[in-house]
Amino acid sequence: MRSTKTIHVISAHAEGEVGDVIVGGVTPPPGETIWEQSRWIARDQTLRNFVLNEPRGGVFRHVNLLVPPKHPEADAAFIIMEPEDTPPMSGSNSICVSTVLLDSGILPMQEPVTEITLEAPGGLVRVRAECRNGKAERIFVQNLPSFAERLDAKLEVEGLGTLTVDTAYGGDSFVIVDAAAMGFSLKPEEAHDIARLGVRITNAANAQFGLHHPENPDWRHFSFCLFAGPVQRTAEGLRAGAAVAIQPGKVDRSPTGTALSARMAVLHARGEMGPEDRLTAVSLIGSTFAGRIVGTTEVGGRPAILPEISGRAWITGVHQHMLDPSDPWPEGYRLTDTWGAR
Numbered sequence: 001m002r003s004t005k006t007i008h009v010i011s012a013h014a015e016g017e018v019g020d021v022i023v024g025g026v027t028p029p030p031g032e033t034i035w036e037q038s039r040w041i042a043r044d045q046t047l048r049n050f051v052l053n054e055p056r057g058g059v060f061r062h063v064n065l066l067v068p069p070k071h072p073e074a075d076a077a078f079i080i081m082e083p084e085d086t087p088p089m090s091g092s093n094s095i096c097v098s099t100v101l102l103d104s105g106i107l108p109m110q111e112p113v114t115e116i117t118l119e120a121p122g123g124l125v126r127v128r129a130e131c132r133n134g135k136a137e138r139i140f141v142q143n144l145p146s147f148a149e150r151l152d153a154k155l156e157v158e159g160l161g162t163l164t165v166d167t168a169y170g171g172d173s174f175v176i177v178d179a180a181a182m183g184f185s186l187k188p189e190e191a192h193d194i195a196r197l198g199v200r201i202t203n204a205a206n207a208q209f210g211l212h213h214p215e216n217p218d219w220r221h222f223s224f225c226l227f228a229g230p231v232q233r234t235a236e237g238l239r240a241g242a243a244v245a246i247q248p249g250k251v252d253r254s255p256t257g258t259a260l261s262a263r264m265a266v267l268h269a270r271g272e273m274g275p276e277d278r279l280t281a282v283s284l285i286g287s288t289f290a291g292r293i294v295g296t297t298e299v300g301g302r303p304a305i306l307p308e309i310s311g312r313a314w315i316t317g318v319h320q321h322m323l324d325p326s327d328p329w330p331e332g333y334r335l336t337d338t339w340g341a342r
C-alpha cells in the first residue's frame with residue numbers, strides 16, 4: 001500500500017442526508033476567518049474534488065472539514081463542502097458534525113444534555129444535544145439569523161411560464177415554490193422530476209433576481225429550490241412536506257434545516273407562524289426536522305428570525321481516503337448520468 005495523502009473521515013447521515021466529517025489528515029486552509037478559509041477551499045477545489053468526486057464521493061455526498069475555531073467562544077469549527085457549493089451553513093451537515101464530535105469523543109459528552117458552540121463559515125451556531133448511553137440522540141441547532149427576501153415574486157421559467165415564488169435566506173439561499181401548484185404531492189417517486197425542475201427554477205431565479213445578503217456580499221446566488229408542501233395544523237403543531245433540489249440535480253434526503261429556517265422566516269413575515277408554534281418538516285423519505293422561532297432580530301436592517309432546528313444523525317462508518325501516486329485521476333471525475341438530473 002502506498003499513498004501521497006491519507007484523509008481520515010467519520011461518515012454520518014442526518015435524517016437520511018450524508019454528512020461526512022474529515023477528522024484528520026488535512027491541514028487548515030489559509031484565512032483569517034472561517035469564511036475566508038471556506039472561500040479558499042471553494043477556489044482551490046483540490047480537497048473538494050478529492051472527497052466529493054468519484055471514485056471517493058458521489059453526487060449524494062457532503063463532506064465537512066473540521067478546522068481549529070477562530071472565535072474564542074467556539075468549541076469547534078467546520079467548513080461545509082456540498083456538490084456545487086461551499087456554503088455559509090447547513091442544517092443536516094451541522095447535525096452530522098455535532099453528532100460525530102460527541103459520539104466519537106472528539107468533544108466531551110455530558111448526559112443528559114451537552115451544550116457546544118460551533119463556528120460555521122457563516123457564523124456561530126449554538127448546539128444543544130440530548131445524549132443518552134454515549135449517543136447524541138437529538139441535536140438542536142440555533143441557526144444563523146434567517147430572513148424572507150421576496151414574497152410572491154413573479155419568476156419566468158422557460159417552458160413553465162410565470163411562477164409565483166418566495167425567496168429567503170436560512171443559513172443558505174432559497175427560492176421557494178408551492179409544491180401543490182407545481183403538481184407535486186411530495187412522494188418519493190417524484191424525486192427525479194423535483195430535482196430536474198428545481199434546478200431550472202433555481203437557475204431562473206439566479207438569472208432574474210440574485211440574492212442580496214446585507215452582511216455577506218460574497219453570497220449572491222440561490223443554492224436551492226424548496227418545494228414547500230401545505231402547512232397543516234395538527235395536535236402536535238404545524239407540519240409540512242419539504243423537498244429541496246440541490247445543484248446539480250438531486251433531492252435532499254433530509255427535510256433540509258436551512259430550508260426549514262427559510263420557510264419559518266417566510267411564515268413569520270406573513271404573520272402565519274410565531275414563537276409559540278412548532279413546525280415539523282417532512283422529507284421525501286419520511287424523515288423529519290423540527291423547527292421553532294426562538295427570537296427575532298435584524299440582518300442589515302431587514303427583519304429576521306432566530307430559528308432553532310432539531311434532528312438526529314448516526315455514524316455509518318470510518319474511512320481513510322488515499323491517493324496512489326500512479327492513479328491517473330487524482331482529482332476524480334463527474335459524469336452527467338448521475339451529476340445532474342436529466
Ligand SMILES: O=C(O)[C@H]1NCC[C@@H]1O
Pocket residue numbers: 017062082089090091092093172246252254255256257258259
Ligand atoms: O439541511 C440542510 O440545510 C442541508 N442539507 C443538504 C443541503 C443543505 O445544506
